[in-house]
Amino acid sequence: MILFLIGLVLFLGFHSLRIFAPAHREQMVSRFGEQGFKIIYSVLSVLTLVLLIFGYAHAPVINVWFPPAGMNHLTITLMLFASICLFASLIPAGHIAVKTKHPLVLSVKIWAFAHLFSNGDLVSILLFVGFLAWGVVMRISLKRRERAGLPVLRPFVAGRYDLYALLLGIVFWAAMIFKLHELLIGVAPLPM
Known part of the structure; x- marks a missing residue:
């Protein structure tokens, strides 16, 4: 459990630097260059993610609650x-990206919230509550940056990208439900 908690804190903390240390990115870019910063950021992201996954996989299963039957269907729908x-x-x-303003942050929040319905063990609850809290804090931070006049929103390009997002999202969602989730996570969303 300790390894999981360290991984969770490092992963979310590392992805919160812009919130709590906004000048840090600029300092790193001036020191290592834009490309160097991206390489360092990517390597650290992967390492903290691996630590988080390894810690999650080896954490003890302590059931806090047992989700009622059908909760996985709600999770699947929200996904x-x-x-x-x-x-x-x-x-x-x-239009989707423009209306939601920050679709990646919204995606993380929906993902975390949805999985709380179908996971009742302690380590899963900590994982999804942690990501949900990160999403909420990130959204608040982005709103503050918007009000300060800093560029955070992507400009509208074309409505056809909504169709692409819908099609790609549906294909990915179906692939996760019918095979990928079980292959990657070890749990079938729709038990046969």
């Missing part, structure tokens, strides 16, 4: 919206 927002954040901005 469709999370998947669409995820892809809206990865492609040029359409």
Whole structure:
């Protein structure tokens, strides 16, 4: 459990530097250059993610509550919206990205919130509450940056990107439900 908590704190903390130490990125870019910063950031992101996953996989299972039957269906339904927002954040901005303002942060919040319905063990609750709290704090931080006049929103490009986000999100969502989740996570969302 300790390894999981360290991984969770490091991963979320590392991805919160812009909130709590806004000048840190600029200092790192001036020291290592834009490309150097991206390499360092990527390597540290992967390392903290590996630590988080390893800690999660080896944490003891302590059940806090037992989700009622059918909660996984609610989770699966909400994950469709999370998947669409995820892809809206990865492609040029359409209406979805513009209206949600920060589709990646929204995707993380929906993902975390949805999984709280179908996971009752302590380590899962800590994981999803941690990511949900990170999403809320990140959204508040982004709103403050907007009000301060700092650029945080992507400009609208074209409505066709909404169609791409929908299609890619649905395909990804279906792939996760019917095979990928079980292959990657070890749990089938729809037990047969």
